[in-house]
């Protein structure tokens with residue numbers, strides 16, 4: 001049970017973005033309070049309305065928009081979060097976070113929060129193997145972030161780590177970290 005825990009889920013522009021709805025649904029069913037931030041690319045893959053419906057909160061997409069209520073905006077969300085989970089995480093957001101770039105609401109929240117931050121990457125294996133992507137992942141790990149990389153066995157027998165981990169695998173990690181803090 002995650003009652004009373006504030007989790008901010010960042011959704012980025014991956015082909016697996018639809019799985020974030022499943023992740024948010026599961027966190028809500030564990031009684032967590034979940035706020036969702038979407039990048040502009042993420043909204044091309046899945047509608048913000050899906051997350052508003054599941055989380056019960058307005059979805060944050062634009063850092064310059066008028067706040068919908070007094071406690072919104074990146075600063076409040078960054079302060080409120082017990083944990084920030086970026087799932088799925090693009091190579092782009094991983095690169096921005098590793099380089100200290102804050103040019104949209106999600107990257108600004110990552111930069112502003114003191115909450116434990118988890119990235120669950122999803123990208124094609126060629127992108128994932130790029131030295132710059134591997135360097136960025138290592139930088140985030142050195143900075144204290146958790147990168148969730150689940151081994152997946154392909155029908156060819158090849159093992160991949162570049163795909164978004166299963167929902168249950170991600171929830172287990174989130175729960176472990178939040179309950180370890182108590």
Ligand SMILES: Cc1cc2nc3c(=O)[nH]c(=O)nc-3n(C[C@H](O)[C@H](O)[C@H](O)COP(=O)(O)O)c2cc1C
Pocket residue numbers: 011012013014015016039040041042089090091092093122123124127
């Ligand atoms: C159909 C399609 C699927 C994509 N899937 C991924 C993906 O799985 N992982 C990734 O890193 N980028 C993927 N991209 C590229 C990102 O959407 C692109 O880099 C975008 O600028 C990321 O923006 P964001 O990080 O702000 O969400 C995909 C692009 C398209 C058009």
